[in-house]
Structure formats: structure tokens, C-alpha cells
Amino acid sequence: MANKRGKRRRFGSVRQLKSGRWQARYRDPNTGQLRSAEETYATRTDAEVALSLIESDITRGQWSDPDAGKVRFGEYATTWLKDRKLEERTRERHESAIRLHLLPDLAELPLASITTARVRAWRTECLKRTGEPTVVRAYQVLRAILNTAVDDELIRRNPCRIKGADRYDVPERPVLTVAEVYAVAEAIAPRYRLLVLLASFAGLRFGELASLRRRDVDLASAVVTVLRSQAEMQTGALFDKAPKSAAGVRTVAFPAELLPDVTQHLDAYAGPGRDGHVFLGPRGGQLRRSNFRDDWIAARTKAGITADVHFHDLRHTGNTLAASGASLRELMTRMGHSTPRAALIYQHMVNGRDREIADRLGSMIRKERGDVDS
Numbered sequence: 001m002a003n004k005r006g007k008r009r010r011f012g013s014v015r016q017l018k019s020g021r022w023q024a025r026y027r028d029p030n031t032g033q034l035r036s037a038e039e040t041y042a043t044r045t046d047a048e049v050a051l052s053l054i055e056s057d058i059t060r061g062q063w064s065d066p067d068a069g070k071v072r073f074g075e076y077a078t079t080w081l082k083d084r085k086l087e088e089r090t091r092e093r094h095e096s097a098i099r100l101h102l103l104p105d106l107a108e109l110p111l112a113s114i115t116t117a118r119v120r121a122w123r124t125e126c127l128k129r130t131g132e133p134t135v136v137r138a139y140q141v142l143r144a145i146l147n148t149a150v151d152d153e154l155i156r157r158n159p160c161r162i163k164g165a166d167r168y169d170v171p172e173r174p175v176l177t178v179a180e181v182y183a184v185a186e187a188i189a190p191r192y193r194l195l196v197l198l199a200s201f202a203g204l205r206f207g208e209l210a211s212l213r214r215r216d217v218d219l220a221s222a223v224v225t226v227l228r229s230q231a232e233m234q235t236g237a238l239f240d241k242a243p244k245s246a247a248g249v250r251t252v253a254f255p256a257e258l259l260p261d262v263t264q265h266l267d268a269y270a271g272p273g274r275d276g277h278v279f280l281g282p283r284g285g286q287l288r289r290s291n292f293r294d295d296w297i298a299a300r301t302k303a304g305i306t307a308d309v310h311f312h313d314l315r316h317t318g319n320t321l322a323a324s325g326a327s328l329r330e331l332m333t334r335m336g337h338s339t340p341r342a343a344l345i346y347q348h349m350v351n352g353r354d355r356e357i358a359d360r361l362g363s364m365i366r367k368e369r370g371d372v373d374s
Contacts, residue, residue, distance in 0.1 A: 011055045014047040022047035029058050038066050064153050074107030080145050089231045094141050101126055101138035111149050116159040132168045139165050174307045176317045178368040188299035194265040195279055199314035201361050202254040210287040211240050212278040214270055225251045238286050248336045253354045255362030322357050
């Protein structure tokens, strides 16, 4: 039996197939070639309604090539990562998230078939296998990939629309007292004593401390200048990177009470020359988290601190101690927090006030030591 053709329309046409179902056809607005709708319909009316919707999408500029979404996620994600301009450590983290958490479940799926329900199911399964922070990072990468797919007009909208999936509640980290900071400083290997003190009373990150050079330390003014941060790749390679924002580049005052510790450390443990690293590993090489971690845990235990305190919690401790009497702007600048207003904050920070913050920390140190203020 020959195909039954319906009457022609101003836009496209519908026809009945041998199966009895109806098909809608129209001209591709990009190529002019005749193409069929992605599915067939039970009635002529259904086919004509579908054709009207296609015409409306084309008229409004919202039509997308149905074949575009047939690109498989794995292929697209690999190309996406290759084409992105990323800092090395960020690229490594993205690659790890894609390889370990996205490709195993999504690689063979066409982009158009990744629905919000499918993303939700993927996330649920991921949470069974690994921790929430890792899943949040993987979700953020997935959302970024599919945002680009929307821009490339391969899909109409991003299916990553799960409320709250892009963040997690960070547990409140412990804050040490000044006495506990000094207890750890006394318990740790002497070459790391200043590392503990500057992390606590200057609020520096491990990477910032590991990349400090002698020329970054101004003894006359009791300040350190943060210009870079050390990053470590999964391969073990070390490199210095620029801070992520203007807020990360900063000069931080430390309590004058630490000057004897700073001077002693520079004389005994820092690398030679103005460009020598302030902190070195036990064998004179660059400081690594891996060659410091055991010393930190041992010192924490010896100091009688039973909580699971991470080295980064010293920065949190310093932030908390410095917060007394400091404005939000001063505190954020001192800590190098990155915000949309970071550059403005950095440029307008009043240096005298940062010295006042450091002096208040010094007062806490003198009180702990039992010194009497003059």
C-alpha cells in the first residue's frame, strides 16, 4: 500500500506512513535539507501540532538541531577539558573528577539524553561511593561541561538543576587557644616551629608558607609579603603559582613578639640567599605536605590535643583571634579572602590597622607567656 500523503502546509508537511502513524517533515533552517521530526504520531492532528511547535521554535530562534545532542558525553567532556584554559592544578582536579566520577556512569550517554532525573540518579549513586565534598566538585564540573554544551547549541538547557547539589555544609573546624598553638610549636621539630606560629598569627596557608622566600620577610617592619603559593601535582611535581585573585597578593603584619623566632629560624633553617626558601624539608629540599604531615600529627598528639586538628585549622585559629576589633574588610584583606571586591579591598586596606591587629595578637602571646605589658 502506497504511503498516504497529507495536504501540504505553508511550513513543512505531514504524511501517513505504511505503519499508519503520521510523520512531520520540514526544511532544516541551517542547511535547507528536508528532515523528519524525531518521532512519529498516532494522528494527523498530533503531527501537525508538532510541526507547529517546530515552526515556532525556528521563528523564535530557539530551534536546535536534534542530531547535535547525539554527541556522547565522554567524547564531549574530553574535548571540553582539552579546550579549557585552566591553571595546572585545576586542570588536574577537573581531569580526575571527569575520569573517576563522570565517565564511568555517563560516558556513553548522548548529551540530549542526560536529563535532570538522570543527573539526580548519578549523584545518588556517587554519594554511596564517595564523600559529599568530592561529589559536589564532580557535580560542579558536570554543570560546567553542560553549560558549554548549551552555549554550543547541542542541548537546550542544562539538566544540572538539583537544588543544593553544588555546595555542602562544611563542619565547624576547631579553634586552638594561644596556649595550644604554643604547645604544638614546642612539640614539633624545631625547623617547623615558625611554620606553626606564622600559620596561626599571620593566617598564612600551607602553600603560601612553603613558597615564602627570604626576600618576602621584612624584619624591620615585622611583615611578610605573599606573592605566590606552592602547588603540588598528583605526580609529585611542585611549582609556584600566582594567587587566584588580587586579594591573595598581600602584605601581612605578624606580632613583634615573633621576631626572635623569625630571626632564629632564618639563621638556622632557611635556604641561602635572598631567593632561598624560608621553609625547607628535613633533607633540605622543598617543603611538601607529605614530608610534613607525620611531624604535624606527632606534635599535635604530644601537645595533648585530642581533636582532629588539621594544619589548615591554624589559619582558622588566626582568623578567629584576629577578628576581635577588626572590621570585615580588614580581616578579609589580611586573610587573602577572594571576593568580587577583592581588588578594591586590597587597594584600600589601611596598613596601620593591620599592624594594630598584629599587635593585639602579640598582646595575647605576652599574656600567655606571662609577660607584663609596659
